[in-house]
Amino acid sequence: MSHFTTVQTQIKDIEALKKACEEMGLTVVDEGEARGYGNRLTHGDHVIRLNGPYDIAVNKQKDGTYGLTTDWWDGHVEQEVGTNYGHLIQMYGVCKATAEARRRGHMVQRRNMADGSIKLCIGGV
Numbered sequence: 001m002s003h004f005t006t007v008q009t010q011i012k013d014i015e016a017l018k019k020a021c022e023e024m025g026l027t028v029v030d031e032g033e034a035r036g037y038g039n040r041l042t043h044g045d046h047v048i049r050l051n052g053p054y055d056i057a058v059n060k061q062k063d064g065t066y067g068l069t070t071d072w073w074d075g076h077v078e079q080e081v082g083t084n085y086g087h088l089i090q091m092y093g094v095c096k097a098t099a100e101a102r103r104r105g106h107m108v109q110r111r112n113m114a115d116g117s118i119k120l121c122i123g124g125v
Contacts, residue, residue: 003037003071004057009089011066013096014046017058020091021048024081028058036071044069052076056085094118
């Protein structure tokens with residue numbers, strides 16, 4: 001029985017996802033196998049290599065977004081990227097918004113808040 005679960009997301013920009021992973025100290029490899037429970041593997045167009053025993057497979061879906069597939073068993077993945085990828089998706093949003101703002105010529109200042117949220121201040125040139 002497979003433990004791998006795919007979660008649909010609104011991730012559309014793989015470069016922003018790679019930047020988010022880099023900021024979290026994680027590595028992304030193209031075309032790889034993600035590790036799961038019992039030495040099971042699942043293929044990913046991209047694979048986020050986690051520090052624990054499991055990884056996250058990232059695959060492009062029919063609608064153009066990327067699905068994230070991992071083995072949630074025993075909380076290993078949750079410890080690194082948050083419940084339901086919460087911290088990873090938050091960091092992806094920060095990286096995507098920052099890149100878009102800068103592309104449009106805006107300055108971006110980021111502040112990490114005490115409650116774990118991240119505040120972006122976007123201003124003119």
